[in-house]
Amino acid sequence: MTVPRASNPTRRQRDGTAFVGGFGKTTGDSDLLFVEGQLPKRDGEIQRHLTAPEQMELCLTTLESTLAAHGRELDAVLQVTIYITDMDSYDEINAVYEQHFQDTYPARTTVGVCDLLGGASATLDAVVALE
Template sequence: MTVSRASNPTRRQRDGTAFVGGFGKTTGDSDLLFVEGQLPERDGTVQHHLTAPEQLERCLATLESKLAAHGSELEGILQVTIYVTDMDSYDEINAVYERHFQEPYPSRTTVGVCDLLGGAAVTLDAVVALE
């Protein structure tokens, strides 16, 4: 039996972080900020050599910087979606998440995926309430 994939890993919607295609990085012109496709980047390069938990740390550090630019903090996050290429790293990723957020945690969905842009193991989206 042949299993077909929903995506082909040789096709990219963007190459690295320079080309964003139809994807935005942040959107919103209201009291909500939508951050999408937050990759584990440093100086415009995806840090794909890091472990999945280290990549999530990088994503969250960048997210904190973006939020600070909007006068917000992690406490303003309402919802997070984490995409991960290896669900075996779930427990380690969860530990990172718990270190960065306090109870009551923002709602979260963790999605296992085949492939992420730039060879990343983790990326995230967030919905943030701006006050």
């Protein structure tokens, strides 16, 4: 049985999920850091062959590196949005998430999506306090 799509492809979707250039580069002058599009990359390549939990592990490791570059740690994260292509992997992804945020849990939303850039199964965005 074919499930109909809930939306029509946009201009960015027409070329498939290989498009990876739609993320912002700066946050302006603010005491907040907006980290977007943390894809499961290793050596510049999206690791689409890994399981969704393994991809989330890479996303969170990349987030930690990004925060370290700004002199911050995971306890400075205020909000996380996780995007996953398979909601059946939610519990496994949640377990990975809890390992990283052991003492503090920022506000979080998990969104099920049809496709992610580069064929990824998981990605995340975060809002971080810089104060």
